[in-house]
Amino acid sequence: MPASDDRPERAGVRGGEGQRARAKERRVGPWLFRALVYGFLLVMAIYVLFPFAWMLSTALKTESEALAIPPTWIPRTPTLDSVIGIWVRKNFALYFFNSTVVSLATALLSVFFGSLAGYGFSRFRFPGRQFLMGFFLATQMLPGVLLVGPYFKMLNAVGLYDTRTGLVIAFLTICLPFATWTMKGFIDGVPVEMDEAALVDGCNRLSVFFRVILPVLGPAMVASILFAFLLAWGDLLWALCLTTSEGMITVTLGIARTVGEFRIIWPMLMAGSLLGGLPAILLYLFLQRFLVAGLTAGALKD
């Protein structure tokens, strides 16, 4: 796979030259190469979107049409009943609130502490560093199924059972090591000269971290924030066991409840799943500006 090599040469081009360069950056490589790339991306898009097409079609069907044999693709009697039903008949507004609070808190906390630790691991050579890196990864190796029992007892003992705070603490144990590893890997790629330049200018390490490193961590942060957000959003087991009252129900738990003993309410399940994905998509759209096209020389010189 030939790759990310024909980079736009935005730096240093001005005026008319820039116009031509920008025209050029839309044309990546020879036409055959472009055709192949677009062809491949098209196949990827079909693979990715196929289940979504089915979810959307089902969400707009009546419950009986959803189970028709053979299946229909364009709903015969399209209805917004399920889309409305999850807000009216089920308490999805509340579930969205709970999930959003829990997921955002998990994402922000884990990314903040994770990038601090990642910076520590990347820039300092202290004894036990390798052991601690291993320890952070090792915390992920016990299956969640086994942790949930002890978590319940601990949260209960400190009065955090059935609270959003309790859930955030539980999710942090997964997201924090993840963020640390991702940040460490990313910071390794950030030239050390950047730190040194700032240190020479008289900054202490903490302000180097906040003023120099944090601003260029964008792409890795997008990955870590999304990971933490989606993990907390999509978890079923812990939300199921660590909360119990209706006021604490998360979206995924609400979706799981449409799978009953005697019937699966497919249109509602699909409507819930599609709408349940929206906050993450909005979050990504907000974050995507940090997915820049590579570290620029400017970051080094400033």
Added chain:
Amino acid sequence: MRRRHILGLVLVTAISVAALVAAFPVGAQQRVILRFSDWHLTEDVWNKSLTEGIAIFEKRFPHIKVQTEPVSYREKETKYTVESAAGKAPDVMHLHAFSLPAFYEKGYALDLTPFIEKEGKGFLDAWYPLPLELVKYKGRVHAMPGDYMTMVLVCNTDMVNAAGVSPEKFPATWEGFLDFAKKATKPGQQWGLGMVGAKDPGFSLRFSPFLWTFGGDYLTADLKRSALDTPEAKEAFAYFVELSSNHKVVPPGATSANPQDVRTQLAHKKIACEIGSGWTAPIVNKINPDLRAFEVLRAYPLPVKKKRATAIWLSSWIIGPNTKHPNEAWELMKFITSKEMELKWFKDNRVTSSRKDVSGVAPEILNDKFAKVIAAELPYGKVEPQIREWPEIMDVFTGAVQEALTGAKTADRALADAHSRINAILARRR
């Protein structure tokens, strides 16, 4: 600046007052709050029915407030286990019969014997003997029986007619049934029987009747060894598997089909018959109202090879062992399983009761096209062995059925492997 101070002061006062009010509810009467959990609370029709029932209960016992905690069907054991292990289970929980032995043994179900003794002699006489046996552990009652139904064959009479068989003279033997199923099958379009082959709690309910009517059983009478090496068991197993592999009278995909998939097939005329019970017609009607399920469907006793038998569905109620209000919890449980309420559950949800004075006498049940067949089969009903290892044994057994259905192993080989693995599981117990 000053304004902010005042605002803060007001806020602090408001919060303290709110906290005080919350901590000491107005009025001397302390209301007892009971936590009540049931998977039915997540289902529209049942939820309505239960909510109405609870409203009646709260009116009769004004000092008790019932707080409902819905849990989805699949996740209930998981949730109850974690909560029970931490001593924080709901006060009243609804369970399947097959989870009971494990819950008894782990101490997750309160001993109800003292309450029953207090109710006076003969309190339990209203129930059928079999369910009463299942709620006992080491001679003590730890649960109260709820729904009680037998599995029957539910067929689409239009398709039965179309296959050239009169719905009045439906085959009563498995040989006869196979003939019918072949006639009712049009390859690639419709099939004689819907088959549940997924790892699902509904599997054993729909497989056991085959084994038992052929005269076989899962375990020996003392429950210490596997009985899957008997000729009867082999014959039943082979018959079941060959319905799919040789005769192809069941639709493809049996190993991942759960009861709901099979009901969908019935609703869309893809299969002529399935093994179901009282819940089948209402759900099928919901899946496809055009079928006119209540008119077209009909219930039959299961075909027989050696002896008449069927599987029993039983649900039951337990009280959490750490409940702070055992007396109130018992009142709630007594109310839920009362004659009055059991009849309401039937009327609303078409489940027959484990109370003789409901299922055996209520005209509503005896005149119902489906319920009367189900109630008539109760004397032939049988339950799976009530031992703690049962879920594990069933998992092994379902795996064997799947291996035979997919052709990964021959039927004989799969059954023989299951036999030895089940013996190994039982050996661990000794």
Added chain:
Amino acid sequence: MCLSVATARSTSIRTGYLFVLPALLLLLAVLGFPALWSLGLSFRAEGRDGFSLEQYRLLLEDSLFHQTFWNTGLLVGLSVAAHLGLGLAVALPLNLPLRGQATLRLVALLPWVVPDVVAGIIWKWLYNPLNGALNDVLVRLGLLTTPLDWLGAGHLPLVSVILANVWRGFPFVMLILLAGLQAIPRERYEAASIDGANALQRFRHITLPGLRKMLVVSLALDTVWEVRRFGLIQAMTQGGPGNLTEVLSTLVYKQYFAFFRFEYASAIAVVMAAVLLIVSLPYIRMISQEE
């Protein structure tokens, strides 16, 4: 002012610890008790107090455990390989200034927003031989004559589970690798172009080495995550048909919540964690080693 060179070293060790400390304390506080509790439980015979190796002995004899162990290796190995392959193959073009780049990036991320339990439920339905959308489309397009039993025929369930798992899992790897690509300073490409390196050479000598750290990170994290992955397989096959798709995480769940063998489930989890740790040692060394 800048610190003097002499004090810099000792201070820098302390500063390093300080950066790592908050995260470390949080992890120890929350995970310490559960980890020790599980470890202790695994050294206990059922229904008896006191130390016992009973569970580990049972584990050695349990053929289901052995099969599950290799199943896990196979499923995780193939899934992770596919995640990395597809993730890289998609990340590379999505780092190019293509028309529609932003939309395509969003599309590639979409499966990730579906909770994995829900993804399992949906894919199971797509695979249904009677009313599944996948068979329906393939038959309509003439690619199949009769519907396939995706979750029931021969070894096909393995492929079907992996196909669903790759769908749900590759966006995560793709995004990490995209972040990695963006950390490669642009000047290196410019310098190489001036030196006359062609596209393939630049990929081999700049992109791959620059991406190495993030490849290792995503390999390690994805492996650990795939071994833990539970909801998707549980919702699709529950380990069936037979035990074809049974993996350690579904086995632990089953032993714990369906069979109520808490001690045995803990022993399986401890072995699983130990094996994972051994497997990931090279990655830990690679990621923490100096340039």
